[in-house]
Amino acid sequence: MNLLIPSSLGRKNLSNGRPPRRPTDVLIIGGGASGLFCARAAAQAGLSVIVLERTASPGRKLSISGGGKANFSNRQITPQDYLCHGDPNFCQPALATYTPAMILEEMRQWHLPVEERSHGQLFLTVPARRLTQILMADCRKLGCLIFCNNAVDGIRQKHGSFEVCSGDVRWQARSVVLACGSPAWPQAGGSGAGYRLAQRLGHELVPPRPALTPLCLATSKDGMGFAALAGISLPVRISLEAGSGLDRGWEDDLLFTHDGISGPASLKASLFWQEGMAVLLDFLPQQQVAALLDSPDAGRHTARSLLARLLPQRLVDCLLPEAVARRKLAELSRKQRTIIADAVHRCRIVPQGRGGLKKAEVCAGGVNTDAIEPATMQSRLIPGLYVIGELLDVTGLLGGYNLHWAWASAWAAARHLASAKATAIFNGSSL
Ligand SMILES: Cc1cc2nc3c(=O)[nH]c(=O)nc-3n(C[C@H](O)[C@H](O)[C@H](O)COP(=O)(O)OP(=O)(O)OC[C@H]3O[C@@H](n4cnc5c(N)ncnc54)[C@H](O)[C@@H]3O)c2cc1C
Incomplete structure (x- = not known):
């Protein structure tokens, strides 16, 4: 078990890397974007926090x-930028x-420089791992304990609190936050473990599927020779x-692979695309x-x-029917000109499928929000x-x-955890 020791605590407080004896206020399962952000916010509010990663x-x-x-947020964010199968x-x-x-x-307070790119996208101009390091340093300063190499495999409710198991180790907590992400991009540790934990606790899943992933085309005539x-x-x-x-559409860059x-x-279209659905491409919007x-x-x-003055020649040759491509425009009928305009503005393709989890930045679907x-x-x-976070059926x-959803959902949970603790203290039912 790897333990990241908070600077404010000595090893004696950590019982040789074993769980603290007293139940912690909040146990967060998953030390990703949402888990670390929630840990920091909850600890800032005075709660004791453990993160198991x-x-x-x-x-x-x-x-x-x-x-x-790290495209960490966007200047404009609305619920319409997200897919949620429930409400x-x-x-x-x-x-x-x-x-x-x-x-x-x-x-700004972390002194992390940012830049705004097209479509309001907010990026760091320094490596994203600096953000991870800063979040972890904040957690440590605030007294959070982060235990790595701790895969949680069971959660039980016991006398109004929780017992969380990772292997043969048991952790006691008053509240538990599931922040396990999704199985997308398994190369970076994505797994479906969070789904299984949520299901065992009685939560239903909206079937997960890869999203923000390339769309696959047939190489045959149906695929219009796009290879x-x-x-x-x-x-x-x-x-x-x-x-x-x-009725969704986006103007952005497309890459043929x-x-x-x-x-x-x-990638944007892949979030809403379903099997058999046609995609329309306008090459000169x-x-x-x-x-x-x-x-x-x-x-x-x-x-x-x-x-060819406006588009790559290879693309023009692929789009235009032979019968009209090489004839002078003056010789073409109105109908033939319409065919040309439609070929450029309304190119219709039916993808065969989407790239798998290894190419997907996220998973759509997840824990059904009806019960949240x-x-x-x-x-x-x-x-x-x-x-x-991404474990929920909310996909941007x-x-x-x-x-941004990772930050916002983590913040919402942390605020409520803090107010629940304050209420418990007021009622004399905590500690
Ligand atoms: C290549 C790539 C690029 C991306 N770029 C962007 C971008 O620029 N902008 C953007 O908005 N989004 C981006 N995303 C998506 C974004 O990274 C995720 O949506 C976000 O990280 C989700 O945060 P999370 O905390 O829910 O999950 P994660 O960040 O995946 O964290 C989940 C954590 O839980 C841990 N865990 C899982 N199961 C258990 C268990 N049983 N016990 C203990 N720990 C467990 C995992 O190991 C992981 O550390 C990108 C994704 C990928 C793959």
Whole structure:
């Protein structure tokens, strides 16, 4: 068992790395983004806190997030940026209470430099692992105990408190926070252990699936020969076909890979995409191709040469039907020009599937929010049990929304834990 000793406590307080004798106020299972943030906030409020982490190093996903620069939040955050299969407004109270301005202020106080990129995305300009280190240092200063290499495999309620098991070690706690994340990106320690713990406590799951992941295309004619486009990256508008009942679309960069489409545009669409659903690509969202084809100078050019001024030639050759591509525009009928404009603005593809867990930044689905209080993250089934972060069925778009959810849900739980303890002290039922 690895123990990170808080600077304020000596080894004698730690009983040789064994659990403290007295029950702790809060035991947090999972030392990732949400777990560490919750630990810090709860300890700031005066609660005793223990974090149990399965791997040897806390915050592994946080440390690699945002290409190593942690896209930690977004300037604009609304519940519509999240997918929740229960109440679509489930995340609203937590998001309203913990805003992007608040995490920006934390970054300022931690002296972590930030930058705003496209679409309001807020990134660090220093390595993301610095954020993990600062969170852990804060936890230590506040007296939290963080035990690594401690995979929790059982939780029991006993006389109004909890007994938590990791191997043959038993931990006593008044409240438990499940912050175990999801099995996405197993290379960084993602696992489904949190789902199993929640299920054993009676919570239902919305079936988890990889999200924020590339979409796979067939290499055959149905896939429109896109394999030949591997390596091309360009801004597009991507949307899901309206018949799906979803009218969602995003303008962002798309990358063709050897087996499908990736890049921010595709990753965003993957969150809402379902099997069999068609994806529409507009390769020139800021242009009107029909007007371009009709312009006075266009007639003496071929569609192929005209569009190659705006798009990569390989893509133009893939999109345009042979019958019209190499003919002068002046020779084409209105119907043929419409076919060309539609090929560029409404390219319809039906992905075969999505990339697996190893390529997914997150999992959609998770602990069903119907049994969770939205303002506090407390279980409606088991008082004193809280579920936060990606383990819940709340999944954000690409752009800093998932880390923001980790902060906001952790904050909501910590605030409630603090007020519950204050109430217990007032009523004389704690300590
Ligand atoms: C490559 C990559 C890049 C990303 N980039 C971004 C980004 O830039 N912006 C963004 O918003 N989101 C990003 N994400 C998503 C974001 O990292 C996660 O949504 C976020 O870390 C979730 O926080 P969490 O605390 O819920 O889970 P995690 O951070 O995954 O933490 C869960 C922790 O629980 C531990 N654990 C699991 N089971 C047990 C157990 N039984 N006992 C003890 N411990 C356990 C795990 O080891 C882990 O440390 C990225 C994800 C990946 C994979």
